[in-house]
Amino acid sequence: xxxxxxxxxxxxxxxxxxxxxxxxxxxxxxxxxxxxxxxxxxxxxxxxxxxxxxxxxxxxxxxxxxxxxxxxxxxxxxxxxxxxxxxxxxxxxxxxxxxxxxxxxxxxxxxxxxxxxxxxxxxxxxxxxxxxxxxxxxxxxxxxxxxxxxxxxxxxxxxxxxxxxxxxxxxxxxxxxxxxxxxxxxxxxxxxxxxxxxxxxxxxxxxxxxxxxxxxxxxxxxxxxxxxxxxxxxxxxxxxxxxxxxxxxxxxxxxxxxxxxxxxxxxxxx
Amino acid sequence: xxxxxxxxxxxxxxxxxxxxxxxxxxxxxxxxxxxxxxxxxxxxxxxxxxxxxxxxxxxxxxxxxxxxxxxxxxxxxxxxxxxxxxxxxxxxxxxxxxxxxxxxxxxxxxxxxxxxxxxxxxxxxxxxxxxxxxxxxxxxxxxxxxxxxxxxxxxxxxxxxxxxxxxxxxxxxxxxxxxxxxxxxxxxxxxxxxxxxxxxxxxxxxxxxxxxxxxxxxxxxxxxxxxxxxxxxxxxxxxxxxxxxxxxxxxxxxxxxxxxxxxxxxxxxxxxxxxxxxxxxxxxxxxxxxxxxxxxxxxxxxxxxxxxxxxxxxxxxxxxxxxxxxxxxxxxxxxxxxxxxxxxxxxxxxxxxxxxxxxxxxxxxxxxxxxxxxxxxxxxxxxxxxxxxxxxxxxxxxxxxxxxx
Numbered sequence: 001x002x003x004x005x006x007x008x009x010x011x012x013x014x015x016x017x018x019x020x021x022x023x024x025x026x027x028x029x030x031x032x033x034x035x036x037x038x039x040x041x042x043x044x045x046x047x048x049x050x051x052x053x054x055x056x057x058x059x060x061x062x063x064x065x066x067x068x069x070x071x072x073x074x075x076x077x078x079x080x081x082x083x084x085x086x087x088x089x090x091x092x093x094x095x096x097x098x099x100x101x102x103x104x105x106x107x108x109x110x111x112x113x114x115x116x117x118x119x120x121x122x123x124x125x126x127x128x129x130x131x132x133x134x135x136x137x138x139x140x141x142x143x144x145x146x147x148x149x150x151x152x153x154x155x156x157x158x159x160x161x162x163x164x165x166x167x168x169x170x171x172x173x174x175x176x177x178x179x180x181x182x183x184x185x186x187x188x189x190x191x192x193x194x195x196x197x198x199x200x201x202x203x204x205x206x207x208x209x210x211x212x213x214x215x216x217x218x219x220x221x222x223x224x225x226x227x228x229x230x231x232x233x234x235x236x237x238x239x240x241x242x243x244x245x246x247x248x249x250x251x252x253x254x255x256x257x258x259x260x261x262x263x264x265x266x267x268x269x270x
Numbered sequence: 271x272x273x274x275x276x277x278x279x280x281x282x283x284x285x286x287x288x289x290x291x292x293x294x295x296x297x298x299x300x301x302x303x304x305x306x307x308x309x310x311x312x313x314x315x316x317x318x319x320x321x322x323x324x325x326x327x328x329x330x331x332x333x334x335x336x337x338x339x340x341x342x343x344x345x346x347x348x349x350x351x352x353x354x355x356x357x358x359x360x361x362x363x364x365x366x367x368x369x370x371x372x373x374x375x376x377x378x379x380x381x382x383x384x385x386x387x388x389x390x391x392x393x394x395x396x397x398x399x400x401x402x403x404x405x406x407x408x409x410x411x412x413x414x415x416x417x418x419x420x421x422x423x424x425x426x427x428x429x430x431x432x433x434x435x436x437x438x439x440x441x442x443x444x445x446x447x448x449x450x451x452x453x454x455x456x457x458x459x460x461x462x463x464x465x466x467x468x469x470x471x472x473x474x475x476x477x478x479x480x481x482x483x484x485x486x487x488x489x490x491x492x493x494x495x496x497x498x499x500x501x502x503x504x505x506x507x508x509x510x511x512x513x514x515x516x517x518x519x520x521x522x523x524x525x526x527x528x529x530x531x532x533x534x535x536x537x538x539x540x541x542x543x544x545x546x547x548x549x550x551x552x553x554x555x556x557x558x559x560x561x562x563x564x565x566x567x568x569x570x571x572x573x574x575x576x577x578x579x580x581x582x583x584x585x586x587x588x589x590x591x592x593x594x595x596x597x598x599x600x601x602x603x604x605x606x607x608x609x610x611x612x613x614x615x616x617x618x619x620x621x622x623x624x625x626x627x628x629x630x631x632x633x634x635x636x637x638x639x640x641x642x643x644x645x646x647x648x649x650x651x652x653x654x655x656x657x658x659x660x661x662x663x664x665x666x667x668x669x670x671x672x673x674x675x
Contacts, residue, residue: 054573055574055575056452058298059459062442104558105573107573108572130297130559131296134295156300157302158299159303177298177299180459181456181459182456185460186460
């Protein structure tokens with residue numbers, strides 16, 4: 001069983017959802033990112049998503065755009081991010097890490113070499129924002145060969161008819177982009193989630209994570225009622241910008257508490 | 271009219287929107303259903319003769335097509351070689367070829383029931399053309415423009431506002447065309463139900479490169495017929511400037527299967543190809559994925575996109591339309607590059623010999639014409655796309671010539 005599947009199986013047994021905080025690698029420097037990764041794992045993060053900086057993050061709002069710029073100025077590269085993962089993994093064998101980014105740095109690195117190096121470094125899953133299912137054959141074979149989960153994005157615009165196509169070949173979990181828009185802007189309501197999540201459950205047994213616009217412990221708790229994981233990114237990046245690692249970790253702990261306290265609107269499937 | 275022949279170079283893209291290994295649909299899932307809807311709507315429009323009839327009506331009576339084919343006699347004498355013809359798309363309403371595409375796309379938007387238009391712009395020509403057709407059809411229009419470009423293209427910003435458009439300065443990245451395109455995509459993703467994104471060049475996710483090309487092919491189709499009328503034959507060379515590549519693909523595409531016509535695309539070499547400050551994605555870039563398509567890009571060794579530079583804001587883009595990347599790789603079109611200085615000299619040459627103030631974009635094409643025409647024989651013919659007029663550029667040119675206006 002992959003690390004990601006293991007975490008979700010374990011949480012299902014506990015009857016709770018997962019917290020997936022996000023770290024933009026190298027924002028504002030490598031040491032801070034490493035401290036965040038280690039600290040998040042100790043403060044209730046069940047899985048950690050690592051943003052790979054790119055000059056042109058088309059699906060991201062102002063917060064992650066700015067974080068990416070700071071990271072690139074600090075010398076971030078895809079190879080550097082893999083090095084960061086290796087160093088984290090040396091002291092933590094259990095917390096799954098998912099890289100989220102855009103296709104071009106991976107193409108530039110070389111898809112086959114990247115998948116091999118990512119797996120060796122200790123990456124568990126990949127989210128490539130600008131690689132829709134129609135183009136995914138470019139990545140799937142090498143990812144599968146290296147046992148990397150390819151996590152698919154589902155959007156409110158994804159029709160029921162299209163869902164099975166989008167999910168073909170995906171593994172790990174499903175990332176539901178809960179709003180039409182960019183990261184860190186609008187927030188989906190409980191009613192939105194109550195309507196949307198069952199639509200996805202009907203076609204997949206994979207756990208469903210909800211991202212884009214989840215900011216507070218209360219919102220994370222709402223997500224946890226309907227879905228299997230809440231992803232929090234922009235709110236944590238903003239907090240880091242205004243304060244320090246310790247304060248961000250307190251927020252992560254509060255988000256984790258929010259999720260642990262959430263009831264279930266639906267009995268977990270599976 | 272355009273018969274499909276088995277070995278034609280004009281059959282692309284394939285079902286996945288690819289020209290060879292270039293093109294495709296590299297967009298986030300939120301946009302994917304919209305791209306597919308657009309493709310279906312465009313295919314339906316193409317199959318409906320009333321769509322072309324409607325477009326032809328506006329091209330004739332609103333844009334003023336066909337644009338003239340002009341024998342540049344004094345320039346020909348000055349260069350002392352091949353006969354030089356200008357395809358005068360600078361005479362179009364709004365002063366450039368951009369309106370050909372904007373009309374096609376807004377008619378499609380209307381067919382699809384879309385009620386809001388967005389666009390990106392670099393120099394402001396595409397923004398002005400989009401704002402113009404939005405005024406014509408009474409649709410609200412939002413134009414994303416890099417903050418740097420807003421500063422250096424003030425007259426066009428004012429034009430767009432007069433036409434009723436909202437101009438949003440984009441300060442992310444370097445604040446130029448690439449960043450404007452990012453923000454237009456972000457707007458689209460947030461306004462999926464009512465908004466139509468009019469992309470200004472033959473790039474972006476499928477079906478944009480093919481659709482924009484089709485709307486710009488009016489340039490080459492007209493020129494081909496006009497050359498026959500003027501000279502009884504096709505030109506030996508057809509040449510056009512390239513930023514994203516829409517005017518060039520519009521000129522070249524109808525000639526792709528005419529093996530006797532040499533096709534030359536001219537990129538912006540900025541301060542020089544080895545200066546690190548240019549916009550020559552084919553000459554100095556390598557393939558990658560940006561803005562929804564796989565194509566040649568200016569990028570560093572880590573796949574981060576680099577900023578382009580050109581004196582011409584319209585060529586200031588680190589990518590190029592995917593069909594050009596394919597035509598480059600198969601060798602059907604030659605791609606060369608011209609520096610800021612050479613373009614400035616050509617700008618003055620054209621103004622002085624022909625009484626036509628060209629935009630800085632076609633001034634790049636003209637600079638290459640000036641390089642090759644003298645070495646060609648007097649019975650050879652060069653056809654150049656004069657894709658825009660230079661009124662918008664007089665401030666920039668004055669500054670470079672050390673003149674204060």
